[in-house]
Amino acid sequence: MMKMMKRFSVLILLALLLLFPGRSAAALGAPAPAGNQTVRIIDRANVWSAAAESEFTKTAAELAGKYETDAVLLSVYVLQDSSLGDQVYDSINVFAKAFYEANGFGRGDDRTGMIFVFCKESGNRQYAFYAAGREAESYNEEDASFVTETLQPYLEGGDYDEAARRYLELVQTHEEQGGFDKGQTAAESSNYLWTFGLALLVAWAITSSMKRRMRPVQKATAARTYTVRNSYELRRYNEIYLGTTVTRMPRNQNRQQPGR
Amino acid sequence: MSETVSFKCPNCGSPLKYSAELSRFSCEYCDCTFTFDEVKDADVNAEQPFDWGDYAANVPEEHLDGMVSYVCKSCGAEVVTDAVTAATHCPYCGNVMVMEENLSGLLKPNGVIPFRVDKKKLKAIVKQYCAGKRLLPNNFLDTHKIEEVKGVYVPFWLYNCRADGSMTFDATRVRTWADNQFYYTETSRYLVNCEGGMGFAKVPADGSRRMDDALMDSIEPYDFAELKEYAPGYLSGFFADRFDDDAEACLPRIDLRVHNTLAEAFRSSLRSFATAVPVHRNMRLTDTSVKYVLLPVYLITASYQGETYRFAVNGQTGKMTGNLPVSKAKYWAWFLGIFAVISGLFALANFM
Numbered sequence: 001m002m003k004m005m006k007r008f009s010v011l012i013l014l015a016l017l018l019l020f021p022g023r024s025a026a027a028l029g030a031p032a033p034a035g036n037q038t039v040r041i042i043d044r045a046n047v048w049s050a051a052a053e054s055e056f057t058k059t060a061a062e063l064a065g066k067y068e069t070d071a072v073l074l075s076v077y078v079l080q081d082s083s084l085g086d087q088v089y090d091s092i093n094v095f096a097k098a099f100y101e102a103n104g105f106g107r108g109d110d111r112t113g114m115i116f117v118f119c120k121e122s123g124n125r126q127y128a129f130y131a132a133g134r135e136a137e138s139y140n141e142e143d144a145s146f147v148t149e150t151l152q153p154y155l156e157g158g159d160y161d162e163a164a165r166r167y168l169e170l171v172q173t174h175e176e177q178g179g180f181d182k183g184q185t186a187a188e189s190s191n192y193l194w195t196f197g198l199a200l201l202v203a204w205a206i207t208s209s210m211k212r213r214m215r216p217v218q219k220a221t222a223a224r225t226y227t228v229r230n231s232y233e234l235r236r237y238n239e240i241y242l243g244t245t246v247t248r249m250p251r252n253q254n255r256q257q258p259g260r
Numbered sequence: 261m262s263e264t265v266s267f268k269c270p271n272c273g274s275p276l277k278y279s280a281e282l283s284r285f286s287c288e289y290c291d292c293t294f295t296f297d298e299v300k301d302a303d304v305n306a307e308q309p310f311d312w313g314d315y316a317a318n319v320p321e322e323h324l325d326g327m328v329s330y331v332c333k334s335c336g337a338e339v340v341t342d343a344v345t346a347a348t349h350c351p352y353c354g355n356v357m358v359m360e361e362n363l364s365g366l367l368k369p370n371g372v373i374p375f376r377v378d379k380k381k382l383k384a385i386v387k388q389y390c391a392g393k394r395l396l397p398n399n400f401l402d403t404h405k406i407e408e409v410k411g412v413y414v415p416f417w418l419y420n421c422r423a424d425g426s427m428t429f430d431a432t433r434v435r436t437w438a439d440n441q442f443y444y445t446e447t448s449r450y451l452v453n454c455e456g457g458m459g460f461a462k463v464p465a466d467g468s469r470r471m472d473d474a475l476m477d478s479i480e481p482y483d484f485a486e487l488k489e490y491a492p493g494y495l496s497g498f499f500a501d502r503f504d505d506d507a508e509a510c511l512p513r514i515d516l517r518v519h520n521t522l523a524e525a526f527r528s529s530l531r532s533f534a535t536a537v538p539v540h541r542n543m544r545l546t547d548t549s550v551k552y553v554l555l556p557v558y559l560i561t562a563s564y565q566g567e568t569y570r571f572a573v574n575g576q577t578g579k580m581t582g583n584l585p586v587s588k589a590k591y592w593a594w595f596l597g598i599f600a601v602i603s604g605l606f607a608l609a610n611f612m
Binding site for chain 2: 195198199203220241247248249
């Protein structure tokens with residue numbers, strides 16, 4: 001009898017495995033199935049108020065319904081999560097991808113969606129944006145950088161609610177326009193200003209030289225032409241050492257440090 | 261009444277002119293040409309012995325004031341000129357008049373460089389001078405009016421001297437290196453003292469107050485190898501002035517030029533330094549001697565849109581100088597054009 005029951009249990013288990021292959025794969029560590037996640041705002045670092053979180057969740061749900069995409073926002077203290085087996089990640093980009101896949105985010109077969117991760121670790125603030133499925137093609141590298149650059153000032157200034165609101169607005173804008181109308185970033189504006197200034201300087205230098213050619217009359221201030229050949233003699237030459245100063249400049253002074 | 265000197269044609273007795281093109285004296289009436297020696301023998305005025313006098317401060321100022329009258333030896337008319345004119349033309353008969361009293365004794369030049377550039381070539385020289393001047397108004401060459409072209413022997417002082425002195429520089433040597441974290445700059449400061457000297461020969465300074473010093477400096481250099489012993493005949497057909505700024509008055513200009521050149525030589529000894537700022541300079545001129553010469557200059561006065569422009573042409577080398585008008589429209593067109601091109605190139609580089 002016991003033997004019969006054992007065989008029956010194995011059959012039921014096999015049947016269940018056949019019926020729900022995704023779940024069993026997840027249980028074995030494979031990515032979770034897509035399309036069934038409704039919580040897209042995950043606040044592990046406790047930065048959003050309950051009211052704001054509710055508002056963002058609602059907006060994210062509307063976006064998912066309207067555009068068939070998951071807009072996920074995650075705040076963490078460290079790059080570690082129970083859904084990822086409490087493994088500590090070194091790279092926030094790898095962490096963002098793993099979190100997105102392990103928690104069943106994404107719409108459709110290709111798991112279309114994106115996630116923005118904000119790590120609030122003291123002294124090591126980091127940001128990452130990851131897009132999957134259709135969005136992986138839609139968001140190019142520049143778009144991803146634009147999202148991060150837009151949100152970074154809000155997050156660094158502690159305005160987490162506005163950062164979340166802007167994130168969801170950016171997702172909606174991108175869906176509607178197929179990209180971002182970036183305008184000019186501060187760096188680009190600075191570049192244009194330099195270019196403008198340099199072009200002005202070059203134009204001024206060239207035209208001034210042309211103008212000088214029109215006014216060649218000037219008093220002579222030297223008499224090089226009239227020196228007697230080989231008559232120059234340097235009778236005395238001495239150097240008195242006064243001192244040395246050493247200055248140093250960091251090599252990476254101008255390099256952008258993420259999270260600082 | 262003052263006396264004048266003019267050369268007569270040994271053939272027909274008409275006034276002779278010196279031709280820069282032929283480097284000979286020519287007669288406009290019988291078309292004969294003569295060398296200086298041939299004319300000298302025929303001239304009524306005998307040459308005076310060459311006098312290398314000391315020219316520094318030897319002319320009293322009052323001598324230069326007022327006007328002087330001369331009698332033209334050709335037509336007998338009385339010609340009134342200023343005191344510094346040494347050669348001119350009779351306004352009545354065109355005869356060449358050389359005012360001997362302004363070119364004899366202590367006022368006699370030690371030498372002269374005859375005109376080599378012919379007056380007929382001036383038009384081409386002006387055209388060449390204006391060529392390539394992109395800011396010149398388009399109609400300048402067509403509409404400017406040449407009011408006067410004068411071949412003038414300008415009085416110059418030629419100084420031989422030696423400059424000696426010392427200079428002190430605050431100089432730095434810079435060394436840079438880098439490691440994984442930093443760029444390092446090491447700046448070592450030195451006080452550098454140089455002492456030495458240099459010789460100069462035939463440094464010119466014009467001794468005429470009528471001439472713009474900058475204009476005369478700008479047509480340098482002259483080839484002093486062609487300097488000839490002075491003879492009044494060279495002045496035939498040209499204007500000439502005698503000096504009214506003596507050698508001592510012109511010395512500060514020479515002082516500045518010579519000292520600056522010695523300072524440049526000292527600075528060239530400090531090539532191993534990144535920077536060298538002069539903090540002390542002590543120089544003096546020694547072994548100074550001076551000669552008085554007449555150098556050939558064409559002066560051109562032109563008017564354009566109500567403005568007067570003065571040009572000078574070196575009568576020996578043909579080098580021309582003079583400030584030209586600038587077209588504002590052309591200036592801004594070039595400025596904006598260059599700005600647009602450079603901006604476009606930078607934008608393209610950024611885009612790529």
